[in-house]
Amino acid sequence: MSIGPAAKVIEARTGSRLEKVLRAGHFAVTAEIGPPKGADGRRIQQLAALVKDYSDAQNLTDNQTAVVRLCSLAAAVHVLNNGGEPVLQMTTRDRNRIALQSDLLGAASLGVRNVLCLSGDHQRFGNHPEAKGVFDIDSVQLTATVRQMREERLFICGEEIKAPPRVFVGAVENPFAGPVELRVLRLGKKVMAGAEFIQTQVVYDVEGFTRWMEAVCAAGWHKKTFILAGVTPPKSAGALRYMSRIPGMKVPEELIRRMEKASDKLREGQRIALEIINHVRAIAGVSGVHIMAINWEEAVPEIVSMAGLYPRP
Amino acid sequence: MILARPKTVSSILALVGGMKSLVVAGCQECVTVCQSGGRKEVSCVAQLLEIAGKKRGFPFEIAQVTVFRQCDNEYLVPLDVLMEKADACISLGCGVGVQFIAERYPTVMVIPGVDTVGGGGTVMSGVWEERCAMCGECILAETTGICPVTRCAKGLLNGPCGGSVDGRCEAGTDLPCAWEMIYHRLKKQGRLDSLTRIRPPKNWAHSGSGVMRKVIREEVMPCLSVLPLK
Ligand code: SF4
Numbered sequence A: 001m002s003i004g005p006a007a008k009v010i011e012a013r014t015g016s017r018l019e020k021v022l023r024a025g026h027f028a029v030t031a032e033i034g035p036p037k038g039a040d041g042r043r044i045q046q047l048a049a050l051v052k053d054y055s056d057a058q059n060l061t062d063n064q065t066a067v068v069r070l071c072s073l074a075a076a077v078h079v080l081n082n083g084g085e086p087v088l089q090m091t092t093r094d095r096n097r098i099a100l101q102s103d104l105l106g107a108a109s110l111g112v113r114n115v116l117c118l119s120g121d122h123q124r125f126g127n128h129p130e131a132k133g134v135f136d137i138d139s140v141q142l143t144a145t146v147r148q149m150r151e152e153r154l155f156i157c158g159e160e161i162k163a164p165p166r167v168f169v170g171a172v173e174n175p176f177a178g179p180v181e182l183r184v185l186r187l188g189k190k191v192m193a194g195a196e197f198i199q200t201q202v203v204y205d206v207e208g209f210t211r212w213m214e215a216v217c218a219a220g221w222h223k224k225t226f227i228l229a230g231v232t233p234p235k236s237a238g239a240l241r242y243m244s245r246i247p248g249m250k251v252p253e254e255l256i257r258r259m260e261k262a263s264d265k266l267r268e269g270q271r272i273a274l275e276i277i278n279h280v281r282a283i284a285g286v287s288g289v290h291i292m293a294i295n296w297e298e299a300v301p302e303i304v305s306m307a308g309l310y311p312r313p
Numbered sequence B: 001m002i003l004a005r006p007k008t009v010s011s012i013l014a015l016v017g018g019m020k021s022l023v024v025a026g027c028q029e030c031v032t033v034c035q036s037g038g039r040k041e042v043s044c045v046a047q048l049l050e051i052a053g054k055k056r057g058f059p060f061e062i063a064q065v066t067v068f069r070q071c072d073n074e075y076l077v078p079l080d081v082l083m084e085k086a087d088a089c090i091s092l093g094c095g096v097g098v099q100f101i102a103e104r105y106p107t108v109m110v111i112p113g114v115d116t117v118g119g120g121g122t123v124m125s126g127v128w129e130e131r132c133a134m135c136g137e138c139i140l141a142e143t144t145g146i147c148p149v150t151r152c153a154k155g156l157l158n159g160p161c162g163g164s165v166d167g168r169c170e171a172g173t174d175l176p177c178a179w180e181m182i183y184h185r186l187k188k189q190g191r192l193d194s195l196t197r198i199r200p201p202k203n204w205a206h207s208g209s210g211v212m213r214k215v216i217r218e219e220v221m222p223c224l225s226v227l228p229l230k
């Protein structure tokens, strides 16, 4: 694995729309779609149709929180069929290097042009806590693998790939987990491994995020990758409190109180999301936002419009 | 040492219900140290089985034996006579011991009396922790003597996941995040740059997920033929 840092070059290397938008210097918007716990693809199709014009790409989560759902690859195809631009999320929790590389080839053959590499939430939190976690490779290794497959046309084992997967490669980072120095080192490692874009954990703690971005910019990583800040409109005070208990999430207490007091919770939730978008937009080095409206994808068009980010390029 | 946890006597009883003659075999090595299969535990299990046998109306005939090491064939000799008339042997050795006994006495049912957990050590009286998953390719030199294969819940090799908070692992609040520990230790040693090195995928063929491992070292094998003198 010999991939160097993913320098921000002007010309796009894949057929990805997200890549084009970012390399053209636009402030990008991505939206998350959570696949259902059933074999019905209609909801994904509806959501794709709903958010596709308000976002440059749509993330399909991969058995998020280790709960079994319709697979992200099939969900990505539903999005493609409805005119969207899927970002295929791939975790290393459930599949070994054979399955991951194979799924990537399959996804690329179906027209998927973006992939997001994650390790995945630990299976202990999901609905099958007795499952064996795979973790054959980690998210950094998966990122490097995708780049190696794309550019060097080689599988991990070194065998040649005739038709390499042309996908734009992303990874995730959590600005709020542990020492900032460690989190920046870790981001740098993902960039060195080949991550061309980074989607962050949900930002509620704007100050903490600002501090992390300062350190990221001081290290120069913002010049070598596109950073998209995670934004989740809270639906209720309860939802915020629930999120505050998720490992690696920071939710300021005053935000929870603000939601408690609000008479129109949904409006207030959208307003909070809007404020955060405006805030992170002003931070140097931030290239876009990733809106994760969990179980509330319907809120995306309005938030994007209110933020003045509609129409999309 | 190899860590093990005692199985419940009721689960053992369920397997020996109709039997008469039992051998309860302990081991003086690891399972003695982690107090799950030494002489003391053998006597404890034997007594509980005896009480259960009396309760059911016809008592067991139980022989107790604790050998120096169950995972070495030569130390199993004291079992030979006892196993001649045994209906079953309950081994309180680790999974290795159980298998060595089963191999030596193929006509007798051997029952594990403990659940073998892994390679670990004593952290305080009554608490043992896993430290080594026996991956077959040790990387401790690069990770400041903290094993991420075992101690990181995801076995990550390139730094922490996004779930570590205040030094705790996302998979359990009572567990420290291995990668945060490694980070602090690297910092103390002035070796933080080691965190920027991308570790390639690990060769799990050396680990327990490959084919059964065998260690062969000719230099310690007995000399089978006399070498001609020069
Ligand atoms: S790296 Fe492998 S051999 Fe070394 S302590 Fe960890 S599991 Fe054991």
Ligand code: SF4
Pocket (backbone or CB within 6 Å): B151, B152, B153, B154, B155, B156, B159, B160, B161, B162, B163, B164, B165, B168, B169, B170, B171, B176, B177, B178, B179, B180
């Ligand atoms: S929190 Fe730390 S120890 Fe736990 S899975 Fe993540 S990196 Fe590993």
